[in-house]
């Protein structure tokens with residue numbers, strides 16, 4: 475496609491990636507599967523795709539609800555996380571402080587971070603959820619090839635359907651820049667609900683302050699919500715959702731990891747009368 479309606483990706487980046495990527499290998503993989511049948515394994519009856527999700531992402535028409543998005547995601551992403559995709563993803567793993575027994579990876583895509591989580595915590599039950607059944611096919615394929623026992627399920631990150639307080643760790647990598655900020659806030663509220671007290675949430679994504687200073691970076695990949703994401707603050711959204719000990723670290727300038735903890739039920743409460751005298755009291759939350 476070279477018409478004026480072509481996306482920026484199609485005009486400038488696709489030719490570059492065409493050189494970098496082994497198209498034959500991609501086609502072989504694409505043709506090796508019955509995508510309809512394999513994606514049907516993940517489709518949840520009655521699941522409605524939200525309107526914000528049914529858009530072009532990264533210049534791919536039809537976004538994540540296409541086989542092509544799933545097949546090209548890993549080969550392209552390896553060039554988009556400088557200086558090295560695995561180092562950036564490990565930036566999230568390194569911030570985990572707990573020894574989780576149950577882990578949920580939201581918007582897991584093709585499962586690259588989900589696999590690292592399972593490798594880091596081999597005895598934990600690890601579940602990845604995503605809206606795209608095609609991304610889940612690739613994720614399940616990768617886990618099987620790596621002989622890692624990971625469950626993949628189709629679900630909305632903001633409404634997963636799992637019970638309250640059923641996870642020790644909830645993660646999301648490269649999800650928030652693809653969501654309208656109010657949906658990111660809903661995902662954090664859902665994470666808070668899903669975590670046990672003392673559980674951790676970790677969000678790896680584009681560095682919001684770097685993105686605000688590099689307009690060109692935001693334009694290239696045609697992410698519909700990246701400007702709103704960059705203008706916001708994952709830290710503030712996390713605090714609003716109820717998380718404590720919220721902190722962000724830079725990951726190689728272009729990315730960031732924000733971590734928060736669901737407070738334990740025993741928390742420091744400033745009662746009005748005590749507040750007047752400057753004293754504090756401990757109470758059951």
Ligand SMILES: C[S@@+](CC[C@H](N)C(=O)[O-])C[C@H]1O[C@@H](n2cnc3c(N)ncnc32)[C@H](O)[C@@H]1O
Pocket residue numbers: 527538551580581582583584585586587603604605606609629630631632646647648649652653
């Ligand atoms: C940029 S990819 C990131 C995938 C993966 N986490 C990674 O680090 O490579 C974003 C993923 O989020 C998924 N996604 C977007 N909105 C979602 C939502 N509301 N609920 C679940 N998954 C969602 C997309 O289908 C896509 O697979």
